[in-house]
Amino acid sequence: MNTAINYDAHRATPDARYGYQVFTIGSFSFTRDEYFVRVSYPKGTYVSDVGLFLRAMMRDVAWGFFYGWVNFDDVFGTVNHYGSVDVFVGSYNAGYQSAGTDFCERFDANKLYDCFHALLSDWTNEGFDPFAAPLETGSPYGSKHGNNDAAVNFQRELAERFVGSPGDTELRTDARGFTVNRQFADVPQDEPEVHTEPGFEGQLSAFNLFAYLSRSPVTWNPSIASVVGQSAYCPTSEEHMLPILHGNDRVEWFIQLSDEITWQVADKATAAPRAMITMKAGDIAAMPADISHRGFSPKRSMLLVWENMTPGLEERYGSGELAPTAAEF
Amino acid sequence: MSTATRFASTDDYVKGGVEIIGADSAPRYLFSNMFEVASKAQAWERVVVARNLEFTIECARAEGESPWFICAHDETCLVMQGDIDIHFIAAETRPAADSNGAQRVAGVPAGANMGHVRLARGHMALLPANAAYQMRARQLGVVLLQSIEGPLSVQRWASICQH
Numbered sequence: 001m002n003t004a005i006n007y008d009a010h011r012a013t014p015d016a017r018y019g020y021q022v023f024t025i026g027s028f029s030f031t032r033d034e035y036f037v038r039v040s041y042p043k044g045t046y047v048s049d050v051g052l053f054l055r056a057m058m059r060d061v062a063w064g065f066f067y068g069w070v071n072f073d074d075v076f077g078t079v080n081h082y083g084s085v086d087v088f089v090g091s092y093n094a095g096y097q098s099a100g101t102d103f104c105e106r107f108d109a110n111k112l113y114d115c116f117h118a119l120l121s122d123w124t125n126e127g128f129d130p131f132a133a134p135l136e137t138g139s140p141y142g143s144k145h146g147n148n149d150a151a152v153n154f155q156r157e158l159a160e161r162f163v164g165s166p167g168d169t170e171l172r173t174d175a176r177g178f179t180v181n182r183q184f185a186d187v188p189q190d191e192p193e194v195h196t197e198p199g200f201e202g203q204l205s206a207f208n209l210f211a212y213l214s215r216s217p218v219t220w221n222p223s224i225a226s227v228v229g230q231s232a233y234c235p236t237s238e239e240h241m242l243p244i245l246h247g248n249d250r251v252e253w254f255i256q257l258s259d260e261i262t263w264q265v266a267d268k269a270t271a272a273p274r275a276m277i278t279m280k281a282g283d284i285a286a287m288p289a290d291i292s293h294r295g296f297s298p299k300r301s302m303l304l305v306w307e308n309m310t311p312g313l314e315e316r317y318g319s320g321e322l323a324p325t326a327a328e329f
Numbered sequence: 330m331s332t333a334t335r336f337a338s339t340d341d342y343v344k345g346g347v348e349i350i351g352a353d354s355a356p357r358y359l360f361s362n363m364f365e366v367a368s369k370a371q372a373w374e375r376v377v378v379a380r381n382l383e384f385t386i387e388c389a390r391a392e393g394e395s396p397w398f399i400c401a402h403d404e405t406c407l408v409m410q411g412d413i414d415i416h417f418i419a420a421e422t423r424p425a426a427d428s429n430g431a432q433r434v435a436g437v438p439a440g441a442n443m444g445h446v447r448l449a450r451g452h453m454a455l456l457p458a459n460a461a462y463q464m465r466a467r468q469l470g471v472v473l474l475q476s477i478e479g480p481l482s483v484q485r486w487a488s489i490c491q492h
Contacts, residue, residue, distance in 0.1 A: 162405065162455040183332045192454065193447035200443040203457055204417060209407060210451030226405045226453070228475050231384035233405070253379040255363075255386070255473070257409075259335045260345070267351070274353040277360065278345030281337035282409070284378050284386075285347070286359040299332060304407075308381040325357045326380050329486035 001091070005084045007108045010115035012122070019144030021122045025115045026105045028087060032123050034142050039076060039089065043101045046076050046089050051140035054123060055243035058130035061116050062156060062221060065109065067307065068314065069247025071292055074271040077244070078112075082314070085109045092247070092292075094270040117152075124148050131218035133239035133300070136182075157223040163212065166202045169223075172215035181237065183300035184214030210257070213237050213302045220295075222305045234305040238297040247292035249314040251326045252307060256283045259301030263287075264294045289317040289324040336450065338410045339364045339471060347491055360491040363388045363409060367471040369488075373464070375431065375474060377484045383429060385478050391470035397434040397463045401426055404456040404476045408448045411470020415454055417443035420461040430479010434461055 010025035023030040029040040037053040039046040056072040063070075065085050071077035074093050079086040088104040090096025124130060126146025127138030131154055159169045171191075172178035180189070192206035209225060213235055216223075220242050222234035238261060246252075247268045254263075256279040265275040268290050277285055287293055295303075316322045337343070342364040347355040359379075366376050372392035379386035389395075391413055401424040406415065420438040438461040446454045456462050456474075464472070476482070 161403065163453075165455065184334055185332070186334050188449075188451070190449065192449070192452040194444070195446070196444040197442050199441070200417075200419070203460070204444050204446055204455070206446040206448060206452055206454040208451050209453040226455070226475060228403050228405065229384060229477060231381065231475060231477070233475060251381055253381065253386070255379070256345075257336075262345075265353070272351055274349070274351040275355075275358070276348045276350060277358060278348075280343050280345040280362075281335050282342045282362045282364045283345050284359075284361050284363060286357075286379065288357050299335075302334075306379060306381065306386060308384055310382070322382075326359055327484070327486050329356060329490065 001104050003106055005106050005108055007111060009111055010118065012118060023115055023119045025112065026087075026107060027103070028105065030119055041089050041103045043103045044089070048073060048076065050123070052243065054120065054128075054130045054140055057116055057120050058152070059220065059244055061113065061120055062131075062154065064113070066246065067252070068249030069268060069292060071245035071247055073245070079247075080109075080249070081106070083109055085112050087112065092269055092271060094272065097270075120152050121147060121149055124152050131221055133219050135240075154218060156221055159224045159226060162205050162226045164207045165205045171207055172212050178215035178217065180214050181216065181300060183239065184237075187211060187214040189214075209235060210302065213257070219300070230308055230310040232307045232309050234307055236303050236305060237300055238295060238303050239300040240297065242295040245292040245294045248287050248289045250308060250317055251289050251324070252287045252305065253326070254279060254285050254287065255304035255306065256281055257302035257304055259297070259299050261295045261297045261301055261303060264296070266292050268292045286326045288326070289322070337364055339368045339469065355491050358491070359486060361489040363471060363473065366489050374483055375481045376489065377478070377482050378473075378489065380478065380484070383478050385430075385476050385482055387474040387476055387482060389472050389474060391464060391466035391472050393466060395464040397436070397438055397461050398431040398481075399424055399434050399438065399461040400431045400456065400458060400476065400479070401428045402458050402477060404431065404474055405453060406448075406456055406464070407453045407473040407475075408450055409471045409473060410450060412467040413448045413470050413472065414445055414465045414467070415448065415456070416445040416463050416465065417457075418461045419443050420459065423459045428479070429477040431474075431476060431481050432479065433481060
Protein backbone atom coordinates (compact mmCIF):
# COMPACT_ATOMS: atom_id res chain seq x y z
CA MET A 1 0.00 0.00 0.00
CA ASN A 2 1.32 3.45 -0.92
CA THR A 3 1.46 5.49 2.29
CA ALA A 4 2.70 8.77 0.77
CA ILE A 5 0.40 11.60 1.82
CA ASN A 6 -1.29 13.63 -0.90
CA TYR A 7 -1.52 17.27 0.21
CA ASP A 8 -3.27 18.57 -2.92
CA ALA A 9 -6.57 20.40 -2.54
CA HIS A 10 -9.69 19.07 -4.21
CA ARG A 11 -11.26 20.51 -7.35
CA ALA A 12 -14.97 21.09 -7.89
CA THR A 13 -16.36 21.49 -11.40
CA PRO A 14 -19.94 22.15 -12.49
CA ASP A 15 -21.99 19.38 -14.07
CA ALA A 16 -24.99 20.79 -15.94
CA ARG A 17 -26.85 17.49 -16.20
CA TYR A 18 -28.28 17.44 -12.68
CA GLY A 19 -26.83 20.62 -11.19
CA TYR A 20 -24.36 18.98 -8.83
CA GLN A 21 -20.64 19.61 -8.82
CA VAL A 22 -18.10 16.91 -9.62
CA PHE A 23 -15.44 16.61 -6.93
CA THR A 24 -11.93 15.38 -7.62
CA ILE A 25 -9.17 14.73 -5.10
CA GLY A 26 -6.04 12.76 -5.89
CA SER A 27 -6.99 9.75 -8.01
CA PHE A 28 -10.66 9.82 -7.00
CA SER A 29 -13.54 11.53 -8.78
CA PHE A 30 -17.03 11.78 -7.23
CA THR A 31 -20.10 12.35 -9.43
CA ARG A 32 -23.78 12.22 -8.46
CA ASP A 33 -26.99 12.00 -10.44
CA GLU A 34 -30.57 11.86 -9.20
CA TYR A 35 -30.18 8.49 -7.45
CA PHE A 36 -26.56 7.41 -7.34
CA VAL A 37 -23.00 8.38 -6.58
CA ARG A 38 -20.21 7.17 -8.86
CA VAL A 39 -16.65 7.10 -7.61
CA SER A 40 -14.04 6.71 -10.31
CA TYR A 41 -10.61 5.48 -9.27
CA PRO A 42 -7.64 4.11 -11.23
CA LYS A 43 -8.83 0.50 -11.15
CA GLY A 44 -12.54 0.96 -11.81
CA THR A 45 -15.82 2.49 -10.72
CA TYR A 46 -17.78 2.23 -7.50
CA VAL A 47 -21.52 2.99 -7.45
CA SER A 48 -23.84 3.45 -4.47
CA ASP A 49 -27.26 4.80 -3.57
CA VAL A 50 -26.74 8.51 -2.92
CA GLY A 51 -28.91 8.52 0.20
CA LEU A 52 -26.81 5.83 1.83
CA PHE A 53 -23.64 7.57 0.68
CA LEU A 54 -24.62 10.98 2.07
CA ARG A 55 -25.67 9.51 5.43
CA ALA A 56 -22.30 7.78 5.70
CA MET A 57 -20.41 10.85 4.50
CA MET A 58 -22.23 12.95 7.11
CA ARG A 59 -20.84 10.77 9.92
CA ASP A 60 -17.35 10.67 8.44
CA VAL A 61 -17.23 14.47 8.23
CA ALA A 62 -18.95 15.19 11.56
CA TRP A 63 -16.71 12.80 13.46
CA GLY A 64 -13.47 14.01 11.88
CA PHE A 65 -13.03 10.53 10.34
CA PHE A 66 -13.70 8.93 13.76
CA TYR A 67 -11.66 6.13 15.32
CA GLY A 68 -10.31 3.74 12.70
CA TRP A 69 -12.34 2.57 9.73
CA VAL A 70 -15.47 4.30 8.44
CA ASN A 71 -16.77 1.81 5.88
CA PHE A 72 -19.59 3.27 3.80
CA ASP A 73 -20.36 -0.34 2.85
CA ASP A 74 -18.31 -3.49 2.24
CA VAL A 75 -16.28 -1.73 -0.48
CA PHE A 76 -15.70 2.03 0.00
CA GLY A 77 -14.51 3.93 3.05
CA THR A 78 -11.83 5.77 4.99
CA VAL A 79 -9.20 4.89 7.60
CA ASN A 80 -8.15 7.54 10.09
CA HIS A 81 -4.43 7.84 10.80
CA TYR A 82 -4.99 11.00 12.87
CA GLY A 83 -3.46 13.64 10.64
CA SER A 84 -3.80 11.70 7.43
CA VAL A 85 -6.65 9.58 6.11
CA ASP A 86 -6.84 6.70 3.63
CA VAL A 87 -9.62 6.61 1.07
CA PHE A 88 -10.06 3.08 -0.22
CA VAL A 89 -12.08 0.96 -2.61
CA GLY A 90 -12.06 -2.76 -1.90
CA SER A 91 -8.96 -2.74 0.30
CA TYR A 92 -10.82 -4.62 3.07
CA ASN A 93 -12.94 -6.82 0.83
CA ALA A 94 -11.74 -10.33 0.05
CA GLY A 95 -13.24 -10.27 -3.45
CA TYR A 96 -11.55 -7.03 -4.51
CA GLN A 97 -8.30 -8.17 -2.89
CA SER A 98 -8.21 -11.44 -4.81
CA ALA A 99 -9.12 -9.71 -8.07
CA GLY A 100 -6.44 -7.07 -7.54
CA THR A 101 -8.97 -4.28 -8.07
CA ASP A 102 -8.59 -2.78 -4.61
CA PHE A 103 -7.15 0.72 -4.39
CA CYS A 104 -6.13 3.07 -1.59
CA GLU A 105 -4.73 6.60 -1.45
CA ARG A 106 -3.64 8.57 1.62
CA PHE A 107 -4.57 12.25 2.03
CA ASP A 108 -3.81 15.07 4.38
CA ALA A 109 -6.78 15.00 6.79
CA ASN A 110 -7.60 18.69 6.46
CA LYS A 111 -7.55 18.59 2.65
CA LEU A 112 -9.79 15.55 2.57
CA TYR A 113 -12.13 17.07 5.14
CA ASP A 114 -12.49 20.18 2.98
CA CYS A 115 -13.34 18.03 -0.04
CA PHE A 116 -15.88 15.83 1.74
CA HIS A 117 -17.51 18.76 3.51
CA ALA A 118 -17.89 20.67 0.24
CA LEU A 119 -19.33 17.58 -1.43
CA LEU A 120 -21.79 17.05 1.41
CA SER A 121 -22.90 20.66 1.28
CA ASP A 122 -23.37 20.66 -2.50
CA TRP A 123 -25.06 17.27 -2.79
CA THR A 124 -27.49 17.63 0.15
CA ASN A 125 -30.79 19.03 -1.09
CA GLU A 126 -33.26 21.20 0.75
CA GLY A 127 -35.49 19.06 2.96
CA PHE A 128 -33.02 16.20 3.38
CA ASP A 129 -31.12 15.84 6.65
CA PRO A 130 -28.47 13.11 6.47
CA PHE A 131 -28.32 13.00 10.29
CA ALA A 132 -32.05 12.33 10.72
CA ALA A 133 -33.87 9.01 10.83
CA PRO A 134 -35.50 8.21 7.47
CA LEU A 135 -39.00 8.73 8.91
CA GLU A 136 -38.04 12.21 10.06
CA THR A 137 -36.65 13.72 6.88
CA GLY A 138 -37.28 14.21 3.18
CA SER A 139 -35.81 12.54 0.13
CA PRO A 140 -32.14 12.72 -0.89
CA TYR A 141 -33.01 12.09 -4.54
CA GLY A 142 -33.57 14.23 -7.60
CA SER A 143 -31.76 17.04 -9.36
CA LYS A 144 -30.17 19.70 -7.25
CA HIS A 145 -32.66 21.83 -5.37
CA GLY A 146 -31.43 24.08 -2.60
CA ASN A 147 -29.29 22.92 0.28
CA ASN A 148 -29.48 22.09 3.97
CA ASP A 149 -26.30 23.52 5.42
CA ALA A 150 -27.92 23.91 8.84
CA ALA A 151 -28.13 20.11 9.03
CA VAL A 152 -24.78 19.45 7.38
CA ASN A 153 -23.00 21.78 9.81
CA PHE A 154 -24.62 20.35 12.96
CA GLN A 155 -22.03 20.25 15.73
CA ARG A 156 -22.12 17.46 18.27
CA GLU A 157 -21.67 18.43 21.90
CA LEU A 158 -18.40 17.37 23.50
CA ALA A 159 -18.20 17.77 27.26
CA GLU A 160 -14.69 18.16 28.62
CA ARG A 161 -15.60 16.92 32.10
CA PHE A 162 -19.35 16.59 32.76
CA VAL A 163 -22.48 17.97 31.13
CA GLY A 164 -23.78 20.92 33.13
CA SER A 165 -20.60 21.52 35.10
CA PRO A 166 -19.45 25.15 35.23
CA GLY A 167 -17.99 26.11 31.85
CA ASP A 168 -18.89 22.81 30.21
CA THR A 169 -21.58 21.79 27.72
CA GLU A 170 -25.13 22.70 28.63
CA LEU A 171 -28.27 20.66 29.21
CA ARG A 172 -30.60 20.20 26.25
CA THR A 173 -33.76 22.27 26.62
CA ASP A 174 -36.67 23.56 24.56
CA ALA A 175 -35.14 27.03 24.84
CA ARG A 176 -31.95 25.78 23.18
CA GLY A 177 -33.95 24.14 20.40
CA PHE A 178 -33.70 20.59 21.73
CA THR A 179 -37.27 19.31 21.91
CA VAL A 180 -38.28 15.82 23.04
CA ASN A 181 -38.25 13.35 20.15
CA ARG A 182 -41.54 11.77 19.13
CA GLN A 183 -40.34 8.30 20.14
CA PHE A 184 -39.21 9.41 23.59
CA ALA A 185 -42.36 11.30 24.58
CA ASP A 186 -42.75 8.98 27.60
CA VAL A 187 -39.27 9.64 29.02
CA PRO A 188 -39.45 11.59 32.33
CA GLN A 189 -37.93 15.05 32.07
CA ASP A 190 -37.33 15.67 35.78
CA GLU A 191 -33.85 16.85 36.72
CA PRO A 192 -31.95 15.65 39.82
CA GLU A 193 -31.93 17.73 42.96
CA VAL A 194 -28.49 19.19 43.68
CA HIS A 195 -28.09 20.56 47.21
CA THR A 196 -24.74 22.26 47.61
CA GLU A 197 -23.49 23.64 50.92
CA PRO A 198 -22.07 27.19 51.07
CA GLY A 199 -18.45 27.26 50.01
CA PHE A 200 -18.83 24.36 47.58
CA GLU A 201 -20.90 26.04 44.90
CA GLY A 202 -20.28 24.57 41.44
CA GLN A 203 -18.53 21.47 42.76
CA LEU A 204 -21.52 19.12 42.66
CA SER A 205 -23.20 18.33 39.33
CA ALA A 206 -25.94 16.01 38.17
CA PHE A 207 -28.30 15.86 35.21
CA ASN A 208 -30.91 13.58 33.64
CA LEU A 209 -29.03 11.63 30.97
CA PHE A 210 -32.19 9.93 29.69
CA ALA A 211 -33.92 13.31 29.24
CA TYR A 212 -30.75 14.59 27.54
CA LEU A 213 -30.84 11.68 25.10
CA SER A 214 -34.59 12.01 24.52
CA ARG A 215 -33.85 15.48 23.15
CA SER A 216 -31.18 14.47 20.67
CA PRO A 217 -32.22 15.75 17.23
CA VAL A 218 -29.91 13.38 15.36
CA THR A 219 -29.25 9.66 15.14
CA TRP A 220 -26.04 7.62 15.24
CA ASN A 221 -24.04 10.65 16.31
CA PRO A 222 -22.49 10.25 19.78
CA SER A 223 -21.85 13.31 21.91
CA ILE A 224 -19.55 13.26 24.93
CA ALA A 225 -21.29 13.54 28.30
CA SER A 226 -18.50 12.79 30.78
CA VAL A 227 -14.76 12.25 30.79
CA VAL A 228 -12.68 10.38 33.39
CA GLY A 229 -9.03 10.50 32.39
CA GLN A 230 -9.19 9.27 28.77
CA SER A 231 -12.47 7.40 29.33
CA ALA A 232 -15.34 9.07 27.50
CA TYR A 233 -19.05 8.36 27.82
CA CYS A 234 -20.49 8.97 24.37
CA PRO A 235 -24.28 8.58 24.60
CA THR A 236 -26.36 8.65 21.44
CA SER A 237 -29.89 8.03 20.23
CA GLU A 238 -30.28 5.43 17.48
CA GLU A 239 -33.05 4.80 14.96
CA HIS A 240 -33.07 2.78 11.75
CA MET A 241 -29.58 1.77 10.61
CA LEU A 242 -26.05 2.93 11.39
CA PRO A 243 -25.11 4.40 8.00
CA ILE A 244 -21.57 3.06 8.20
CA LEU A 245 -19.80 -0.13 9.21
CA HIS A 246 -17.41 1.08 11.87
CA GLY A 247 -14.12 -0.77 11.83
CA ASN A 248 -12.49 -0.61 15.24
CA ASP A 249 -8.87 0.46 15.71
CA ARG A 250 -9.36 -0.03 19.47
CA VAL A 251 -11.81 -1.76 21.76
CA GLU A 252 -15.14 0.01 22.03
CA TRP A 253 -18.03 -0.82 24.38
CA PHE A 254 -21.78 -0.58 24.01
CA ILE A 255 -24.18 -0.25 26.95
CA GLN A 256 -27.80 -0.53 25.84
CA LEU A 257 -29.72 1.92 28.02
CA SER A 258 -33.15 1.41 26.46
CA ASP A 259 -34.94 -0.63 23.81
CA GLU A 260 -32.97 -2.81 21.41
CA ILE A 261 -30.26 -2.80 18.75
CA THR A 262 -28.96 -5.70 16.67
CA TRP A 263 -25.34 -5.48 15.56
CA GLN A 264 -24.00 -7.09 12.42
CA VAL A 265 -20.33 -7.91 12.98
CA ALA A 266 -17.81 -8.66 10.24
CA ASP A 267 -14.10 -9.28 9.90
CA LYS A 268 -12.40 -5.90 9.56
CA ALA A 269 -9.90 -7.05 6.97
CA THR A 270 -12.11 -9.14 4.68
CA ALA A 271 -15.75 -8.17 5.42
CA ALA A 272 -16.50 -11.84 6.11
CA PRO A 273 -19.47 -12.23 8.53
CA ARG A 274 -18.61 -13.12 12.12
CA ALA A 275 -21.54 -12.56 14.46
CA MET A 276 -24.94 -11.02 15.11
CA ILE A 277 -25.36 -9.45 18.53
CA THR A 278 -28.77 -8.53 19.88
CA MET A 279 -28.65 -6.03 22.73
CA LYS A 280 -31.68 -5.33 24.90
CA ALA A 281 -32.08 -2.82 27.73
CA GLY A 282 -29.32 -3.41 30.27
CA ASP A 283 -27.10 -5.47 27.98
CA ILE A 284 -23.39 -4.70 27.69
CA ALA A 285 -20.96 -5.87 24.99
CA ALA A 286 -17.46 -5.12 23.77
CA MET A 287 -16.52 -4.58 20.14
CA PRO A 288 -13.02 -6.05 19.70
CA ALA A 289 -10.34 -4.12 17.82
CA ASP A 290 -10.37 -6.48 14.83
CA ILE A 291 -13.98 -6.26 13.65
CA SER A 292 -16.40 -3.92 11.96
CA HIS A 293 -19.99 -3.47 13.09
CA ARG A 294 -23.27 -1.99 11.92
CA GLY A 295 -26.32 -1.47 14.15
CA PHE A 296 -30.04 -1.79 13.42
CA SER A 297 -32.48 -0.08 15.81
CA PRO A 298 -36.14 -0.69 14.93
CA LYS A 299 -37.36 1.86 17.50
CA ARG A 300 -35.39 4.91 18.59
CA SER A 301 -33.18 3.67 21.41
CA MET A 302 -30.63 5.01 23.86
CA LEU A 303 -27.10 3.68 23.53
CA LEU A 304 -24.09 4.53 25.65
CA VAL A 305 -20.96 4.18 23.53
CA TRP A 306 -17.84 4.04 25.67
CA GLU A 307 -14.51 5.05 24.15
CA ASN A 308 -10.90 5.11 25.29
CA MET A 309 -9.38 8.32 23.86
CA THR A 310 -5.78 7.52 24.85
CA PRO A 311 -3.53 8.81 22.02
CA GLY A 312 -1.62 6.18 20.08
CA LEU A 313 -3.92 3.25 20.83
CA GLU A 314 -4.41 2.61 17.12
CA GLU A 315 -0.69 1.86 16.79
CA ARG A 316 -0.58 -0.37 19.88
CA TYR A 317 -3.52 -2.45 18.66
CA GLY A 318 -2.31 -2.37 15.06
CA SER A 319 1.15 -3.64 15.98
CA GLY A 320 -0.23 -6.48 18.09
CA GLU A 321 1.15 -5.03 21.33
CA LEU A 322 -2.41 -5.06 22.68
CA ALA A 323 -4.79 -7.97 22.22
CA PRO A 324 -7.94 -7.11 20.23
CA THR A 325 -10.23 -8.17 23.07
CA ALA A 326 -10.78 -6.26 26.30
CA ALA A 327 -10.50 -9.27 28.62
CA GLU A 328 -10.25 -13.03 28.39
CA PHE A 329 -11.81 -15.76 30.47
CA MET B 330 -47.64 1.37 16.54
CA SER B 331 -46.39 1.53 20.12
CA THR B 332 -43.41 3.77 20.72
CA ALA B 333 -43.19 3.07 24.46
CA THR B 334 -39.59 3.33 25.59
CA ARG B 335 -38.37 0.07 27.07
CA PHE B 336 -36.15 0.32 30.11
CA ALA B 337 -35.35 -2.66 32.31
CA SER B 338 -34.78 -3.53 35.95
CA THR B 339 -33.69 -6.43 38.15
CA ASP B 340 -37.33 -7.59 38.16
CA ASP B 341 -37.96 -7.06 34.48
CA TYR B 342 -35.14 -7.64 32.04
CA VAL B 343 -34.71 -9.80 28.96
CA LYS B 344 -31.20 -10.55 27.77
CA GLY B 345 -30.18 -10.53 24.14
CA GLY B 346 -27.09 -12.44 23.11
CA VAL B 347 -24.31 -13.22 20.67
CA GLU B 348 -24.94 -15.48 17.66
CA ILE B 349 -21.75 -16.66 15.99
CA ILE B 350 -22.12 -16.91 12.20
CA GLY B 351 -18.47 -17.01 11.12
CA ALA B 352 -14.98 -17.58 12.45
CA ASP B 353 -15.42 -16.15 15.92
CA SER B 354 -16.34 -16.98 19.53
CA ALA B 355 -18.90 -15.44 21.86
CA PRO B 356 -16.58 -14.78 24.85
CA ARG B 357 -14.66 -12.19 22.81
CA TYR B 358 -17.68 -9.88 23.09
CA LEU B 359 -17.84 -10.04 26.91
CA PHE B 360 -21.63 -9.95 26.71
CA SER B 361 -23.49 -9.45 30.00
CA ASN B 362 -26.54 -7.74 31.43
CA MET B 363 -26.17 -5.21 34.23
CA PHE B 364 -29.45 -6.19 35.91
CA GLU B 365 -28.46 -9.83 35.99
CA VAL B 366 -25.06 -8.86 37.39
CA ALA B 367 -26.68 -6.71 40.09
CA SER B 368 -29.18 -9.44 40.93
CA LYS B 369 -26.34 -11.76 41.84
CA ALA B 370 -23.99 -9.26 43.49
CA GLN B 371 -23.46 -8.24 47.08
CA ALA B 372 -24.70 -4.77 47.95
CA TRP B 373 -22.26 -2.07 46.78
CA GLU B 374 -19.82 -4.61 45.35
CA ARG B 375 -18.22 -2.94 42.33
CA VAL B 376 -18.36 -5.54 39.57
CA VAL B 377 -16.47 -4.58 36.41
CA VAL B 378 -18.86 -5.00 33.47
CA ALA B 379 -16.70 -3.13 30.96
CA ARG B 380 -12.95 -2.60 30.87
CA ASN B 381 -10.88 -0.62 28.42
CA LEU B 382 -7.26 -1.05 29.54
CA GLU B 383 -7.13 0.70 32.93
CA PHE B 384 -10.56 2.30 32.62
CA THR B 385 -13.67 0.59 33.94
CA ILE B 386 -17.41 0.70 34.15
CA GLU B 387 -18.44 -0.93 37.40
CA CYS B 388 -21.94 -2.13 38.22
CA ALA B 389 -23.20 -1.99 41.79
CA ARG B 390 -26.28 -3.34 43.45
CA ALA B 391 -27.58 -0.33 45.36
CA GLU B 392 -29.18 -1.47 48.58
CA GLY B 393 -29.28 0.45 51.84
CA GLU B 394 -26.29 2.68 52.59
CA SER B 395 -22.95 2.18 50.90
CA PRO B 396 -19.64 2.50 52.68
CA TRP B 397 -17.94 5.84 52.25
CA PHE B 398 -15.69 5.89 49.19
CA ILE B 399 -13.04 8.31 47.99
CA CYS B 400 -11.06 8.51 44.78
CA ALA B 401 -8.13 10.62 43.61
CA HIS B 402 -9.75 11.21 40.21
CA ASP B 403 -13.27 12.03 39.03
CA GLU B 404 -15.81 9.26 38.69
CA THR B 405 -19.43 9.35 37.58
CA CYS B 406 -22.55 7.52 38.74
CA LEU B 407 -25.46 6.68 36.40
CA VAL B 408 -28.63 5.41 38.08
CA MET B 409 -30.20 2.63 36.01
CA GLN B 410 -32.75 1.59 38.62
CA GLY B 411 -34.06 3.05 41.87
CA ASP B 412 -33.88 6.34 43.74
CA ILE B 413 -30.51 7.14 45.25
CA ASP B 414 -29.04 10.00 47.26
CA ILE B 415 -25.31 10.64 47.23
CA HIS B 416 -23.77 12.61 50.10
CA PHE B 417 -20.39 14.29 49.76
CA ILE B 418 -17.71 15.30 52.29
CA ALA B 419 -14.58 17.33 51.52
CA ALA B 420 -12.33 14.76 53.16
CA GLU B 421 -9.40 16.02 55.19
CA THR B 422 -7.44 12.90 54.30
CA ARG B 423 -7.01 12.38 50.58
CA PRO B 424 -5.86 9.32 48.66
CA ALA B 425 -2.47 9.33 46.97
CA ALA B 426 -2.65 11.63 43.97
CA ASP B 427 -1.43 8.91 41.61
CA SER B 428 -3.79 6.21 42.90
CA ASN B 429 -6.47 4.76 40.66
CA GLY B 430 -9.98 3.66 41.48
CA ALA B 431 -12.23 4.12 44.47
CA GLN B 432 -11.01 3.33 47.95
CA ARG B 433 -13.11 2.54 50.97
CA VAL B 434 -13.03 4.96 53.91
CA ALA B 435 -13.42 3.50 57.36
CA GLY B 436 -16.37 5.08 59.14
CA VAL B 437 -17.41 8.62 58.30
CA PRO B 438 -14.55 10.68 56.88
CA ALA B 439 -13.56 13.84 58.70
CA GLY B 440 -14.24 16.98 56.71
CA ALA B 441 -16.82 19.55 55.73
CA ASN B 442 -20.23 18.58 54.37
CA MET B 443 -20.34 19.51 50.67
CA GLY B 444 -24.00 18.66 50.13
CA HIS B 445 -25.91 15.90 48.38
CA VAL B 446 -27.65 15.02 45.14
CA ARG B 447 -31.00 13.21 44.87
CA LEU B 448 -31.15 10.93 41.83
CA ALA B 449 -33.74 8.79 40.06
CA ARG B 450 -33.53 6.44 37.06
CA GLY B 451 -31.58 7.96 34.21
CA HIS B 452 -29.93 10.58 36.36
CA MET B 453 -26.17 10.89 36.35
CA ALA B 454 -23.91 12.55 38.91
CA LEU B 455 -20.31 13.65 38.96
CA LEU B 456 -18.30 12.14 41.81
CA PRO B 457 -15.56 14.77 42.05
CA ALA B 458 -11.97 13.81 42.73
CA ASN B 459 -11.07 13.77 46.43
CA ALA B 460 -14.66 14.22 47.61
CA ALA B 461 -15.67 11.30 49.82
CA TYR B 462 -19.13 10.00 48.92
CA GLN B 463 -21.76 7.71 50.33
CA MET B 464 -24.69 6.39 48.28
CA ARG B 465 -28.01 5.81 50.03
CA ALA B 466 -30.57 3.76 48.13
CA ARG B 467 -34.20 4.51 48.94
CA GLN B 468 -35.09 1.14 47.39
CA LEU B 469 -33.20 -1.60 45.54
CA GLY B 470 -31.30 0.01 42.70
CA VAL B 471 -28.59 -0.46 40.12
CA VAL B 472 -25.83 2.04 39.35
CA LEU B 473 -23.04 2.20 36.78
CA LEU B 474 -19.81 3.80 37.94
CA GLN B 475 -17.36 5.26 35.39
CA SER B 476 -13.98 4.82 37.02
CA ILE B 477 -10.47 3.39 36.76
CA GLU B 478 -9.49 -0.07 37.93
CA GLY B 479 -8.63 0.03 41.61
CA PRO B 480 -8.55 -2.03 44.79
CA LEU B 481 -12.34 -2.40 44.95
CA SER B 482 -12.85 -3.37 41.30
CA VAL B 483 -14.15 -6.95 41.09
CA GLN B 484 -13.56 -8.84 37.84
CA ARG B 485 -15.34 -12.14 37.32
CA TRP B 486 -15.88 -12.27 33.59
CA ALA B 487 -16.45 -16.02 33.43
CA SER B 488 -19.46 -15.82 35.70
CA ILE B 489 -21.14 -12.73 34.20
CA CYS B 490 -20.48 -13.13 30.45
CA GLN B 491 -21.97 -15.32 27.73
CA HIS B 492 -19.74 -18.31 26.99
